Structures are given as structure tokens and as C-alpha cells.
Amino acid sequence: MPVMTYLEAIADALRIEMRMDESVFMIGEDIGTYGGAFKLTKGFLDEFGNKRIIDAPISEAAIIGAAIGASLNGMRPVVEMQFMDFITCGFNQLVNVAGTTAYRWGIGVPMVVRGPAGGGVGANPFHSRNSEAWFVQATGLKVVCPSSPADAKGLMTASIRDNNPVVFFEHKGLYRKIKEEVPEGEYIIPLGKARTVCEGKDASIICYGSAVHMAVEVAERMKKEGVSIEVIDIRTLVPFDEEAVIASARKTNRVLITHEATLTGGFAGEISARITEKAFNSLDAPVKRVAAFDSPTPFAPTLEKAMLPNADIIEQELRELLLY
Amino acid sequence: MSKSIPPLITSSTVDKQQRISFLKHMLMAREFDLAMQRLNRQGRAFGGVYSQTGNEATSVGSASALGPNDVLFPMHRNIGGHFVFGQELDVLMKAFLAREGSLMRGTDGTGHYADPQKRIYGNISHLGAMIPVAAGFTMASKLRGEMCVAMTYIGDGGSQTGEFHEAMNFASVQKLPLILIIENNQYAYSSPNSIEFACERLSDRALGYGCHGITIDGTDVELVYETCMDAVNRARNGEGPTIIETITMRMRGHAEHDDFSYVPKEQLAHWQLMDPVDRYIEHCIAKKVLKKSEIDSMRESIIQDMRNAIDAVIDLPFPPAEEAFRNVFMD
Numbered sequence: 001m002p003v004m005t006y007l008e009a010i011a012d013a014l015r016i017e018m019r020m021d022e023s024v025f026m027i028g029e030d031i032g033t034y035g036g037a038f039k040l041t042k043g044f045l046d047e048f049g050n051k052r053i054i055d056a057p058i059s060e061a062a063i064i065g066a067a068i069g070a071s072l073n074g075m076r077p078v079v080e081m082q083f084m085d086f087i088t089c090g091f092n093q094l095v096n097v098a099g100t101t102a103y104r105w106g107i108g109v110p111m112v113v114r115g116p117a118g119g120g121v122g123a124n125p126f127h128s129r130n131s132e133a134w135f136v137q138a139t140g141l142k143v144v145c146p147s148s149p150a151d152a153k154g155l156m157t158a159s160i161r162d163n164n165p166v167v168f169f170e171h172k173g174l175y176r177k178i179k180e181e182v183p184e185g186e187y188i189i190p191l192g193k194a195r196t197v198c199e200g201k202d203a204s205i206i207c208y209g210s211a212v213h214m215a216v217e218v219a220e221r222m223k224k225e226g227v228s229i230e231v232i233d234i235r236t237l238v239p240f241d242e243e244a245v246i247a248s249a250r251k252t253n254r255v256l257i258t259h260e261a262t263l264t265g266g267f268a269g270e271i272s273a274r275i276t277e278k279a280f281n282s283l284d285a286p287v288k289r290v291a292a293f294d295s296p297t298p299f300a301p302t303l304e305k306a307m308l309p310n311a312d313i314i315e316q317e318l319r320e321l322l323l324y
Numbered sequence: 325m326s327k328s329i330p331p332l333i334t335s336s337t338v339d340k341q342q343r344i345s346f347l348k349h350m351l352m353a354r355e356f357d358l359a360m361q362r363l364n365r366q367g368r369a370f371g372g373v374y375s376q377t378g379n380e381a382t383s384v385g386s387a388s389a390l391g392p393n394d395v396l397f398p399m400h401r402n403i404g405g406h407f408v409f410g411q412e413l414d415v416l417m418k419a420f421l422a423r424e425g426s427l428m429r430g431t432d433g434t435g436h437y438a439d440p441q442k443r444i445y446g447n448i449s450h451l452g453a454m455i456p457v458a459a460g461f462t463m464a465s466k467l468r469g470e471m472c473v474a475m476t477y478i479g480d481g482g483s484q485t486g487e488f489h490e491a492m493n494f495a496s497v498q499k500l501p502l503i504l505i506i507e508n509n510q511y512a513y514s515s516p517n518s519i520e521f522a523c524e525r526l527s528d529r530a531l532g533y534g535c536h537g538i539t540i541d542g543t544d545v546e547l548v549y550e551t552c553m554d555a556v557n558r559a560r561n562g563e564g565p566t567i568i569e570t571i572t573m574r575m576r577g578h579a580e581h582d583d584f585s586y587v588p589k590e591q592l593a594h595w596q597l598m599d600p601v602d603r604y605i606e607h608c609i610a611k612k613v614l615k616k617s618e619i620d621s622m623r624e625s626i627i628q629d630m631r632n633a634i635d636a637v638i639d640l641p642f643p644p645a646e647e648a649f650r651n652v653f654m655d
């Protein structure tokens with residue numbers, strides 16, 4: 001199997017789907033000649049031409065709206081947000097048009113809105129946000145947050161083939177940081193299936209996206225002390241693999257949930273509620289959450305490091321959880 | 325307000341059959357409106373009932389310029405276009421009254437439905453939101469080497485949204501076959517034009533986008549049709565979008581709950597004389613398209629059709645409650 005970065009794996013999925021399906025096309029800002037702000041679509045214009053790799057003006061609402069219209073007319077658009085932060089400018093289209101169409105019209109709107117999200121790279125409050133939870137409550141949108149190259153590829157394939165609008169959060173900090181073997185050719189991971197990253201019996205860490213890497217680091221540290229931690233990567237927030245999470249809670253009886261997004265109103269709250277509702281009797285301790293401080297993502301490295309969660313904080317909270 | 329009443333134009337490109345069709349669809353729009361107003365007074369319609377009286381020439385004339393492969397994205401005062409596109413009365417009644425069998429299964433009401441077979445894609449409430457969607461619909465056809473013109477609508481208020489601007493710039497850059505009708509009916513809810521914009525003509529915005537723009541009398545159906553035909557022809561020639569501002573008057577409140585006491589009586593009186601339906605009836609009689617008696621019986625039979633459609637739909641149950649839990653996602 002070839003070794004790919006997270007970014008290469010996403011590009012690989014896009015290229016394969018575009019080769020196989022004429023109805024897939026991409027639209028976004030600077031994605032053509034320039035190859036995208038992160039160079040994810042480098043070479044795409046040469047291979048697919050300017051009809052299928054469309055450089056658009058800085059108009060997120062028009063871009064997402066046009067993608068919806070194209071989808072209603074038989075296409076499967078993939079929209080690049082230069083940064084996921086700018087999705088706010090197209091929020092109305094996504095939430096009120098794309099997210100309601102199946103319900104109101106019984107017509108699917110296959111489309112993917114994808115782009116770089118997340119902090120930890122010194123990018124300021126407007127290029128660092130983790131806004132996935134907003135789209136969970138919107139209804140009618142699927143929400144995907146891959147943590148690894150292989151997952152990113154498989155989930156991208158599934159997202160493009162899904163008959164519903166999918167918001168696909170790529171973590172920009174992972175783009176070139178992690179490499180792994182990725183299955184060659186067509187590779188699909190169904191949406192809504194969590195992955196057990198490592199099995200354990202003393203406590204569970206439920207996580208997704210960049211937080212998976214922190215969780216794994218903590219699990220490895222704990223292993224040296226003979227403590228076995230289960231790490232579950234939920235991969236997709238909508239659909240949510242409740243079964244896998246509840247099973248893990250029942251198995252280890254202690255659960256910590258972590259994500260890079262801010263705490264209040266974050267998806268950890270939803271996961272925690274489900275566990276309390278469905279596995280209360282199995283719990284030996286209250287569910288714990290580790291997430292970012294409730295603020296915009298600050299710019300200076302000292303501030304940003306303090307605001308975001310990290311492995312040390314997770315470890316500390318996990319130790320408390322184990323002692324409860 | 326003693327503006328003179330301009331005579332209606334007689335388009336050289338319109339034949340007798342088309343005139344009859346304009347007249348019939350305008351009468352259908354007017355009578356649908358009156359029927360909905362009655363249902364509302366009787367407490368048998370719920371939700372907003374938005375009168376389109378005064379807008380018949382704009383909605384019918386514009387939709388009539390489209391061909392069978394084109395597509396209509398109507399707004400809340402465009403019932404005339406639904407009729408031009410052959411929508412059945414009972415389909416409309418079920419949608420508007422949210423009865424069992426509505427294309428929206430009760431999830432939404434009014435003219436918000438979509439009927440891909442009829443090539444009609446309704447609006448969402450958010451003003452301006454469907455303009456980029458209509459643009460994208462035409463873009464998909466273009467990517468496949470096909471031609472599909474989209475016609476969509478916005479008001480003198482809705483044209484102040486950001487999505488209006490983004491979509492018209494985008495469509496102009498992409499040279500998409502999109503026609504946007506701005507129905508300037510003088511009011512956006514209670515707000516007159518002076519609160520909504522400071523430019524002279526809303527169609528002047530076309531200059532800023534690099535597309536065509538024109539302002540016309542929106543009460544003259546043949547003028548609207550001719551202007552839209554020009555726009556359709558340009559669109560099919562790859563010359564991109566056109567913005568057509570049609571000057572009309574909203575003759576009733578924003579919706580039926582609104583007594584529109586903020587509208588000066590003289591203004592309404594002037595526009596009453598401009599009534600697009602009454603004037604076109606006279607025009608057709610004068611041009612010997614149809615005799616008065618023929619028009620009367622056309623109208624009578626339309627009224628009867630409305631009654632029949634209401635009778636067939638009004639006692640239907642609302643959709644079953646389980647529909648609330650279906651189709652949030654498609655398989």
C-alpha cells in the first residue's frame with residue numbers, strides 16, 4: 001500500500017471519484033491554476049480541465065448555492081472552502097437550502113463542502129475554528145471529521161457518493177503532519193461507523209479529528225503503567241455511531257470525551273448525554289469532557305496553546321477519572 | 325399622483341393563440357388569488373396568504389418566454405408562472421393547504437414545492453437564497469453541454485440581500501443563462517423603496533456585474549414577454565444573465581393579515597387604473613383576440629375549476645403525523 005499524507009489521501013479520493021464519475025466536479029476559490037490555498041487540488045486543472053475544476057469569485061453563498069442548484073440538476077459537486085471558517089458566509093445556503101431539501105422536497109442534494117478547519121497552527125481567530133457542532137444541530141447535513149489519511153480517503157469517497165449534503169472538516173494541522181499506508185484505488189468507509197483505534201478495559205476516550213492523536217498519545221503513556229485505555233474515533237458526528245460508544249462505555253465503565261472544538265455546546269455534550277441516558281448503570285464515574293476553552297482561537301502561540309486541549313490535560317483528567 | 329396610464333403594447337412577435345394563453349393564465353392567477361383570499365377569510369387557509377394581484381403580467385409574461393427544457397424558480401407572488409408551466413390546480417391546492425398528497429408531505433406549504441417533472445423549483449422563505457441555486461442549476465446543464473435557461477424572481481426588498489449580489493456577479497462571470505426578474509412592487513412588507521435602496525433603477529446594477537439590465541412596465545404582459553424573449557435569446561447565445569426590473573404595485577398587504585394602511589390611498593387608486601388583467605382584457609377585446617362574452621365564459625370556467633379544486637382538496641386530511649419523521653436524509 002502506498003504511504004500518503006492526510007492531504008494526499010483526500011486528493012487521491014477526489015481524483016479517483018472524478019475519474020470514475022463525470023457528474024463529480026469541484027468549485028472553489030483559487031483551486032484551479034493555483035491548486036488551492038493548501039495545494040490539495042494541485043494538478044487537478046490539468047487533468048480535469050476548467051469545466052470540472054471551477055475557480056469561483058470570493059462568494060461563499062453563491063458557490064454553495066450554485067453547488068446546490070447543480071446538484072438538483074444531476075451533478076455531485078465538491079465545494080472547497082479556502083478555510084472552513086468562511087463557511088459562515090454560505091451558512092444560509094447550507095442550512096436552509098441544502099439541509100431542508102430532502103425533507104421538504106424528497107429530493108437528495110448530493111454535495112460535499114470540504115476544507116481546512118482547526119487550530120494549533122498560529123492562524124488567528126478567523127482561520128482556526130472548529131465549527132462542526134453548528135452543522136450537527138442544523139439537521140439534514142452529514143458531518144464528517146476524519147483523523148487519519150486512510151480514514152480521510154475512505155470517508156471522502158463515501159461523502160461524494162452520499163445522496164445528501166456532507167460537511168467535511170479536514171484538520172489543517174494534520175494535512176502534512178501524518179503519513180500512513182492508504183489503500184490504493186477505490187476505497188470507501190461508510191459514514192456512521194466508529195473505529196476502535198485501540199482496545200482497552202480501564203477507561204474509554206471518545207474522540208474525533210485531531211483529538212484522536214492526543215488520545216492515542218495518552219493511551220500509550222498509560223499503557224506503560226499497565227493501564228489499558230480504549231480509544232474510539234467516532235469519525236462522523238452525523239450519522240453518529242451511538243452503538244459503538246455505548247458498547248465501549250458499558251465495557252470500560254469510565255468515559256472521557258475530547259475534541260478540539262470549544263466545550264460549551266460542543267459535540268462532547270451530546271455524546272455525554274447519550275451515555276448517561278443509555279449506559280448510566282454501567283458507569284463507575286461521571287463522564288468527563290476535555291475540550292477547548294470557550295473563546296475564539298487566539299493568535300499568539302502562548303495563548304493558542306493555553307486555549308486548545310492537549311495530551312497533558314487529557315492525561316490529567318483521565319487520571320482523575322480512573323481514581324473516582 | 326396623476327401619472328398617465330400608458331397604453332399596452334402590441335407585440336409583433338405574439339400571435340392570437342399566445343394572447344389567449346396570456347389572458348387565460350393571468351385570469352387563473354387572479355382567480356387563484358381571490359380564492360385563497362376567500363379561504364383565508366373563512367379560516368380555511370393557514371399560514372401566510374400572499375396576494376399576487378397586480379403581478380399577473382410579470383409572472384405570466386416572463387414564464388411564457390421559456391421553453392420546455394428551461395426551468396422556473398418562482399417566488400411568493402408568481403402563481404401565474406406555475407400555471408404557464410402546466411401545474412395542476414389540485415397539486416397547488418394540496419401544497420398551499422398542506423393536505424394529504426401535497427408534494428411536500430406537510431413539511432412545508434404555499435408555493436415552496438418542487439416538481440421536477442414540471443420543471444418548477446419553489447423558493448425557501450429566505451429572500452435571495454434561490455438566486456444562486458437557479459444559477460447553479462443552469463451551470464450543471466452547461467457543464468454537460470446542454471442549454472437550460474433559468475428564470476427566477478426577487479422583490480424590491482429581497483434585492484438588497486447579499487445573495488442577490490453574489491449570485492448575479494457569479495452568473496455574470498460564468499455567463500450563465502439566468503434571468504432575474506426584480507418585481508418592484510413599491511413595497512417590501514411595510515417598507516417603501518426609499519427605505520430599501522438609493523439608486524434610481526434596480527436594473528442599473530447590471531452595469532456593475534457586466535450583464536444586461538432593463539427596467540420596464542410590469543403590468544404589460546406582452547412587453548414583459550418580449551423583454552424576456554430578448555433575454556432568453558441572449559442567454560441561449562451564451563451572452564449571460566439579464567436583470568429585468570418590472571415596475572408594478574402590490575395591491576394588497578404583504579400577506580392577508582396586513583391591512584396595508586401605510587400605503588397612500590391615491591397610490592392604490594392610480595395603480596388600480598393600471599390593473600394588468602383588466603387592461604389586457606380590454607386590449608384583447610379591442611384587438612379582436614376574443615369577444616367579451618368569450619372572455620367572460622373563460623373566466624367563469626376558471627372560477628368553476630378553482631371551486632372544484634378546492635372542493636376536492638379542502639376536506640382531505642392533513643398528512644399523517646409520521647411524515648414529520650421521514651426524509652430528513654435521502655437513502
Ligand SMILES: Cc1ncc(C[n+]2csc(CCOP(=O)(O)OP(=O)(O)O)c2C)c(N)n1
Binds near residue numbers: 449451
Ligand atoms: C432574508 C429574509 N429576511 C426577512 C424576511 C421576511 N420577509 C418576507 S417577505 C418580506 C418583504 C419582501 O419584500 P420584497 O422583496 O419587495 O417582495 P414582495 O413581498 O414585495 O413581493 C420580508 C421582509 C425573509 N423572508 N427573508
Ligand SMILES: [Mg+2]
Binds near residue numbers: 480508509510511512
Ligand atoms: Mg416588494
